[in-house]
Every structure is written in structure tokens, then in C-alpha cells.
Amino acid sequence: MTATPAVPGRRERNKQEKLDRIIAAAGRLFAERGVDDVTTQEVAAAADIGAGTLFFYARTKGELLLMVQNALYADALQDGRDAAETLDDPVTALLAIAGPIIHCNRTQVENGRTYLREMVFGDPAEPHHATALDIAARTEEVMAATIARTAGVVPEEAAVLAHIVSAILFLAMATSADERDNENILDDVRRQLTALIASTPDQRGLPSGHSRS
Template sequence: MTAAPAAPGRLERRKARTRAAILDAASRLFHEQGFEDTSIQQIAELADTGVGTLYGYFASKEDLLREVLRVSRDDAVARYRAAVAGDTPAIDRVCTALGTMAEYLEAHRRLLVSVFRLAARSESFEDDYAEWLQRSFTELIESGIRSGEFRPVPADAAARMLMTTMMTASLGIGAWAGRAGDPAAIVEIQQLARALLLR
């Protein structure tokens, strides 16, 4: 008989609380003030910890931003998975994924602009999530093609087109200027997905 895993000790629980407090403080300040206008000192003060302690958990403000966005992305993925069942039609999966993506973009618009700026300035600031998201959308479309629900479109190109369209609409840029946060824009893109993919 295998022994049950031991509950985390007091030190581990305290470390987890400190890390969570730092992430919560960073998320609040990044959303309220913006990434560029938030200092490590402000984050440490709001988390009720020292700057040295903060650096014991995160090497830089950029690492904090990555982790804040990772936690938010994981929450968005969990919401998507809760919204679809195993028998959900492929088109509903794609439309739900697009809607979840729009919600995430809307909630984190200010932070994502900072990510774009950081990525433009530094090749070391990579966002693995974009690659994962691309693969996931492509796999959703390929699955619909295999099941016969979708036309045989180039899955990767269709995924990129739908994702780029949702991103520019959610951020209100390009042809979608002035429509940031417009729920009708999301519906229009979901209709576009249906027109593009369904047989």
C-alpha cells in the first residue's frame, strides 16, 4: 500500500502564499498603471514583502509579466475546456475558442501591448503561448476536417487568419479601429469562421 503524499509543510505553504501575493500585486499594478509605469518596489510594497524576497521568486519584472499572463491564460483555457464537451460540434469548438480568445484579449489588452513592445525590443522576450495557441487552433480545424464537418481548407492558414482577425478586432486596430470590445465584432468573426469552414 502506498502512503498518501504528505501535506506541504509550513515553509512551503508560506512560500506559496508569498509567491501568490507577489503575483496578485503585480497583476493589479500592471492592469491599473501599466507594465512600464510599475516598479518592482511598488509590487513588493503591495505584496507586503521585500524587494530581495521578490527577486528570490522572480528574476525580473519581465518574468513577473510572463507569469501573470501565464496564470491568466491557464484560466482562459480552463474556461474553454469547461464550455465544450466531447461531443461538441467542431464549429462550436472553434467559435468558443475564438470567444475565449476575445475575452482574454479584452481583459489583458494593456498588458499585451507591453508584451508586443518588449518582444520588439528584445528577442529574449518570447511568448510561447502564441505558438501553442496557433497549434491548438490548427488542431481544432484539422479535427473538423477529419470528422467531415469542415471543408478541406489549409488548416494552418485558416487558423492564422481567424486568430489574426480576432486579435485585431479585439484590440480595435487596422480595419477594426474603433471596435475594441464590441461584442458584435466577435459574433461577426464567429460567423466568418462558419462561412469559411463549414461544408
């Protein structure tokens, strides 16, 4: 006999409804003006809640931005993962993963930079920060699996390479000037990935897990 899922109570529904309004209001204001030019009071007013209620969901604008952006980054990762699944060239497959993430990060440049800063320096005990770190970890896992599949290296080496790729992608998004478009950034990432993948044992015609003597 299949158990019937529990129906959320009124309190839970009200809480979720407020959360949805907060995310929608913050997302709209941040997209229009950037996180630095929006106050928490403005977000609360746009969400039709009190400032104290907003504080219950997010204590700072940084946490609000994490709340808004996490779902977008998770969707971008899934899009990249889907695009890479049918590709056999390691650099092309990794760029397929990176492309949607770069686009997500660069939709509003300062918001993207602030998101990365909050991910690195935010409170590790804060739930939205923990979610951001989980997305970053899942991104590396997807990249590692892609490298292992397309470059023919063992999982341990693929994980190390994925960590390097993640650092390349992070720096490309965090330090790129406003006037540089996504294609310029992708080109820079492509050049670095090409050099990195070319240095792997399999790409040099060596057995995986070994180096030249």
C-alpha cells in the same frame, strides 16, 4: 499500498506564499493602472517583499505580467473548450473557444497587448514565457480537434487550419483599437472564420484531403 504524498517543507511553503502574494499584488496593480504605469518596486511593496526577492521570481514587468495572465488564459481556454464540446457547427464552435480568450485579453487592453508582445518576443528560456507558449500551443490543439470534429477534415488539415485561426485571433486582439468592444472583435473573427471554413474541402462537398481538379 497507496503512497502518502510528501508534505511540502517550510521553505517550499514560504516560497509558494510569497509567489501567491506577488501574483495577487501584481494582478491588482496591473488591473487598476495598467502594466506600463506600475513599477516593480510598487509590486514588491504591495507584496510585502524586497525588490531583490521579487527579482528572484520575475526579472521584468513583462515576466510579471506573464506570471499573472498565464493562469487566466489557461482558465479561459478551458471555458472555451467546454463550451465548444457540444457544438456541431465549426464556426460557432471556434467562436465559443475564442470568446473567453478575447474577453480575458481585453479586460485591460494594454495589458492584453503587452502579454501578446511578451509571448512573441520574450525570452524563450524564461519559465513564464514558456508557459505562455504552451498555452498558445494547447489552444491550437483544441481548435484543431474542434475543426476535425465539426468540419470533417483530416487531422493534418485541421492542424493547418487551427494555425490560421490562431493567427486571426492573435491579430484581432493585438491590433484592435481601444474603443472596439469584444462583440465587434468577435464579429470580425466570425467573418474571417466563415470564409476560411467555407474554403475547406468538406464544406465544399469534396472528400477530405482532396481539392478540385
